[in-house]
Amino acid sequence: MSPDNGRVDADPSMRWNGWGDPAKAKELPLPVRALLPMLLGRVRRPEPAATLAEVQLAPSRLSDEDHAALSAAVGRANVDDTAEARIRHAGGRSTPDLLRRRASRQDAPDAVVSPADHDEVRACLDVAVARGIAVIPFGGGTSVVGALDPQRGAHHAVVSLDLRRLSGVVRLDVISGEAVLAAGTTGPEAEALLSAHGLELGHYPQSFRYATIGGFAAARSSGQNSAGNGRFDAMVTGIRVATPTGDIDLGRSPGSAAGPDLIRVFLGSEGIFGVITEVRVRVHPIPRERVFESWSFPDFASGAEGLRRVAQQGNGPTVIRLSDEAETAVSLAQVGKIGKALSKGASVVTVYEGDGIDERRARASVQLAAAGGISAGEGAAEDWLKGRFDGPYLRDSLLDAGVFCETLETATTWSNLQRLRSAVEGALKGGFADAGAKSYVMCHVSHIYPTGASLYFTVLAGIRSDPLGVWEPVKSRVNDAIIASGGTISHHHAVGRDHAPWLREEIGETGIRILAAIKRELDPAGVLNPGAVIPIERSR
Amino acid sequence: MSPDNGRVDADPSMRWNGWGDPAKAKELPLPVRALLPMLLGRVRRPEPAATLAEVQLAPSRLSDEDHAALSAAVGRANVDDTAEARIRHAGGRSTPDLLRRRASRQDAPDAVVSPADHDEVRACLDVAVARGIAVIPFGGGTSVVGALDPQRGAHHAVVSLDLRRLSGVVRLDVISGEAVLAAGTTGPEAEALLSAHGLELGHYPQSFRYATIGGFAAARSSGQNSAGNGRFDAMVTGIRVATPTGDIDLGRSPGSAAGPDLIRVFLGSEGIFGVITEVRVRVHPIPRERVFESWSFPDFASGAEGLRRVAQQGNGPTVIRLSDEAETAVSLAQVGKIGKALSKGASVVTVYEGDGIDERRARASVQLAAAGGISAGEGAAEDWLKGRFDGPYLRDSLLDAGVFCETLETATTWSNLQRLRSAVEGALKGGFADAGAKSYVMCHVSHIYPTGASLYFTVLAGIRSDPLGVWEPVKSRVNDAIIASGGTISHHHAVGRDHAPWLREEIGETGIRILAAIKRELDPAGVLNPGAVIPIERSR
Structure with missing residues (x-):
């Protein structure tokens, strides 16, 4: 019944400088084209965007030793520093991101590293800390708040950690209605796998076709079943995370009073504390009507x-x-x-x-x-x-x-x-x-x-x-x-780098200090997603 | 319709060495008395318990200067070091607590300090840090996990911070169905105040008649409307906390992706990070049927x-x-x-x-x-x-x-x-x-x-x-x-000191490090509830 159950996009690779499947690009409907000049005045077509081949990147800053160490962690084939791979991981899909993708000179991570599982994620973090390389966790690439900008922070290089090889159902408990999903599983992949058991996750944000389970968790996504299974964080019953200083595996029961709920420390953490590798979620029978x-x-x-x-x-x-x-x-x-x-x-x-x-x-x-x-x-x-x-x-x-x-x-x-x-x-x-x-x-x-x-x-x-x-x-x-006016700086797009300067006003100085204390404890070298979420300074 | 709406206990003061209102003490039903020897063999009546007058406490360790500083914070009448006040705040209501209350020599806090509002709580914490006095936040006194034990930690004295003067509805938003309640408001008080507006909180744990809103939040309480408005943490939409190093006021909207949900850091924190002074909760019309x-x-x-x-x-x-x-x-x-x-x-x-x-x-x-x-x-x-x-x-x-x-x-x-x-x-x-x-x-x-x-x-x-x-x-x-066997160490009684040695196995070493990092940041002097929640060492 759910529209995308069982239907995985044949070509999940996203248009490099726009949204989604290039084959599905949409013309503006004629009435809208007629309406626009009335609403907005006459606009000029922009300069043609750079083609993929025209984009110029600075050379990768990874040294041969960096490359070798990362290759030892994930295999040589999974460290990709080609221009195309780097450009495809150069940012998210906000309008500013897309405008930047039109230029001929662009910033990009120095390589794309694709671990296969939790242990390889851990090995990548160990290399990053040892060699001073920043790491940007990357799922579906659909952030619209600058969470994927290739910022090096204080480090000499930055890699995009592409998690899409961590894919599939790790465990399924049909009696309890729970599934453990690998973090890189996309929305359509998860629904296809669950539908084989008559089950549905039912989380349909607009980014559903590309975004990943780990990304839903890291960004506190909200789906369009907005009065039903709306918030992803409400579906999460467990989480596994690799931090630079140790692993954590949380969620022993559906309800607990065993201290603060630390799952919530990682939901919304956007990769600054650790890399989410597995998420345990509530699933339910596919609705019949x-x-x-x-x-x-x-x-x-x-x-x-x-x-x-x-x-x-x-x-x-x-x-x-x-x-x-x-x-x-x-x-x-x-x-x-x-x-x-x-x-x-x-x-x-x-x-x-x-x-x-x-x-x-x-x-x-x-x-x-x-x-x-x-x-x-x-x-x-x-x-x-x-x-x-x-x-x-x-x-x-x-x-x-x-x-x-x-x-x-x-x-x-x-x-x-x-x-x-x-x-x-x-x-x-x-x-x-x-x-x-x-x-x-x-x-x-x-x-x-x-x-x-x-x-x-x-x-x-x-x-x-x-x-x-x-x-x-x-x-x-x-x-x-x-x-x-008393609103939250984001209901479901998250903070990233774009909203970080306003987070201090949302949660106060004490709130920022709590986040910074957790960051220092888990990622003392600051390799994970530098500049995201925690505002470094307010630049306006 | 709710059984306790509009009905505040005339005498809310708890039996000093047992549960509840002394006038309501219950005889064992005759059939139970007949059944017990069959189930448990013959048992002996214990030695008579010490009377309140017989209990001997060590003298209060507060110096005259401590007393003066605390009196300056809350007023002399609200710093009580009489034996009765100290004994009434000597612990919670677990069976071990009650057995300890029967002895003639008992431990107790060195005084009971009763602030009137958030600012006085803040002033008490300032005194505690400046003078090296441990602080045990105290609501209804119904903990069954040792969260109220008068432990001094590394400090020369310990006071019980009785929050019951922080009572009442601070703000009510009938349109949104939200009430801000002062932390010391008891269950019956909250329901009586809300029922005047046709509203109900609907949180009925067994401790309802004595426990406070702040206590529900601090312990992640669960009520008996177990399939309806069960978990207190699910009703909380905002929280105000005085920590030893700054205030925090959280909860700008019913749903947010503005970083991790820091409200959840304080729900279940049992007073180790700060003193909860106000809680914003969802309320609903009193059910008619x-x-x-x-x-x-x-x-x-x-x-x-x-x-x-x-x-x-x-x-x-x-x-x-x-x-x-x-x-x-x-x-x-x-x-x-x-x-x-x-x-x-x-x-x-x-x-x-x-x-x-x-x-x-x-x-x-x-x-x-x-x-x-x-x-x-x-x-x-x-x-x-x-x-x-x-x-x-x-x-x-x-x-x-x-x-x-x-x-x-x-x-x-x-x-x-x-x-x-x-x-x-x-x-x-x-x-x-x-x-x-x-x-x-x-x-x-x-x-x-x-x-x-x-x-x-x-x-x-x-x-x-x-x-x-x-x-x-x-x-x-x-x-x-x-x-x-894969259970949680507590579903709704919380951790306190009794479960603290097992929390490390529940949330792992990385989880404990997160809690300890927040504790160091917010309470570097360690004055708040020493030894609760975060296991110091496993003593078994």
Whole structure:
């Protein structure tokens, strides 16, 4: 039943300077092309991007001795310092990453090292510490927060530690509904392996087709089954990590009071404390039924009230998402219904999976209707499900057309949702306006909790030149607005290097000191992902 | 609807050398008194316990300067070094604690210090660090793992930091369903304050009537709404802590990927990193309906299978508990039905609260019946609810009668449940047998998860003399068995000092190093709760 169960992408290798499978690149729909100049003014097509062959890298800084030591750890064939391998591991998939991938001179790690298992990861860390080489753990390469930047820190070289050879189901406990998955297993691989047993993990972030189990854990990912099996961290019951100073294997029981839950120290640690090699997760039978229903609300505020009622009542839909008026209009435009768009208010998509659907749907419908929603059939919800992993392809087409497009997200309590949304929207629009660029800001709620919800923003802007230079201060202003308005600096994209300067304001000086103390204990040489998560200094 | 909403105990002061309100002390039921000699052989009434006036303490080690500095922090009236205050804060409520309370010479903290608010807690910590005084945070005093032992560590004196003056609702956000509660608020106080707004926290551990919000957080408590709002840590959305080296205020949103979730560093930290002064928790409307149903199973194994099905299906009862054959028999004996007991197998209690009860009950019943259960009416479930906070009173009566009685608990995956149960039962029975004591071991499952469940043991033993000396090696053997059989050293009682020697085996050397690194960073002087949680050395 799950859309990607049993279906592994034939070519999992990601477009080197864009999103996903090059064969799936998407043209901008005609109505969107018509709409863009109205929203953003006339934009220029950018200079053609450099081809892979045109990109120039500095020579690898690995010495022959470094190369030999790493080869001894993982085998010579698994230390790759070709330009292509290095470029393919040069960063993640944020819009700034993709803009940097267009240049002819690029930064890249000095080699890509691919261990086969936990013990080889351990051996790589030993070499890194002994020889002063920084290590960037790399799963699916889908970070959008700079967590994969090839920073050397205080070290003479940096390697990308590609974990995709750590793949598969290590152990399966059908009685308990638990699977131990190797960290480099991708979303589709995990679902294919589990589906052979009638089981599902059910974690579907937008990066699902490429991202790995270890990456979900390291970044505290959230999936699109946002009211069902939403947060990955809530599914994790155990974890195995290789740190530079020792291994750790956590999770003896589903509930425990044996001191603080140290699994949570590694969830969200983005490779700064250790390399996650195995994750134990809760799995469940593949749901047999799925029902779609879309709803239309007069506006975002009434839609949010509907979602709040559903979240606080509990036991509702598996997926529930609310698009604001601007996003609703563009979604309608994409399918050629722009005429209807302006009168359409805010749309909600619901999907129900599993048992008791009729009863759950009836309960949720009462709440949605009470908040002013009107049921709008199955169509829009089905369309959303079909296209849910394709958004990033559209961004590539926009960038090709010279339209700046980026996403960012936060979360807060229900009572603070409108204030935070206004603050972020204001920072985005104001920031671009100050740079003389027209912008269009869309927002949706994709994850709900009893006490609050996430806010996910997509911004389009008509930037005439230097999009990176224009974006950086806008992003800074947005982050300041999030912190000032009580939001979290990230609901599910994580911290990486891009958000690190704001983490101090989120968790305070004492919080930073806790992270730094753990870092010093586990990675005293500082070889792991230098500059990620823990802010070194605030540079703004 | 909740039994204790709006009902604060008139006299919250705990019996100094036993459990709870002295006025509520319980006689042993006649059938139990008849049964005990059969199960445990003839036991002797112990020597009469020392009265409060008879207890001798060493003089307080606080100097006049210490006393003055603490008085400057909290006011002279809130530094109490009378014998009664010191004895009332001399430890928790484990059976060894209660046996120690019977002696005429006892250890006790050198004074009891009662700050009024976060700032006064901070001032106390400053004095403690400056003057070398150990601090034992004290809430309801209900620890059963030695977390309140008055250990000085390397310091010249030790004070009990009684937090009960930090009481009440600090902030209430009705829209988001969140309340910030001061750490010293007791369970009944919190429910009374929330019920004025139609809201409930719904956390009902056996210690509910005395334990505090800060204590629930510090110990990772689990409540009896074991399939509903079970784990306290799952309700916590924010926390404020005073550490010896700085404050921390965490929890900006219901979901976040802003690095590791540092709230989890303090949940389960049992006062070794800082003093929790406020906790933000999820609250919900007081449920309007409640339905009871008991079930009878042929044996523990089939009952456990029923609970597993219910847990993995989800959306079932609010409370579900399974007693094994031995516990079922004694429960029946207590109400005078011993004749029926031997044929009764294993009993299950279910309670449903909130919405959709009929549907949830129907779903759960299908699973319980499929596992071999037979519905057995409301009676036993209602009886359980009425008596659910009274178990500890019975223990006092048993101890008075010379019968040793203690409880302990663990948890594991469903597939490992029987193995762990046998191992613990074997260690208890074997341990007592080796000491020449007859014992009777009962077990129940009180908390279920999709992937596993808790196991809670009650043991009665007929120990002729030196019960503490007999119990210590038995408890050690049980803890070894738990670790060897894949259980957690505690599901909800926490670590304290009693379980600390086994924590290293639970979380490994790297795990201990993480805890020690955080401890060094936040409490470099080591004034907070010396010897708790982090094992200093394994003494067995």
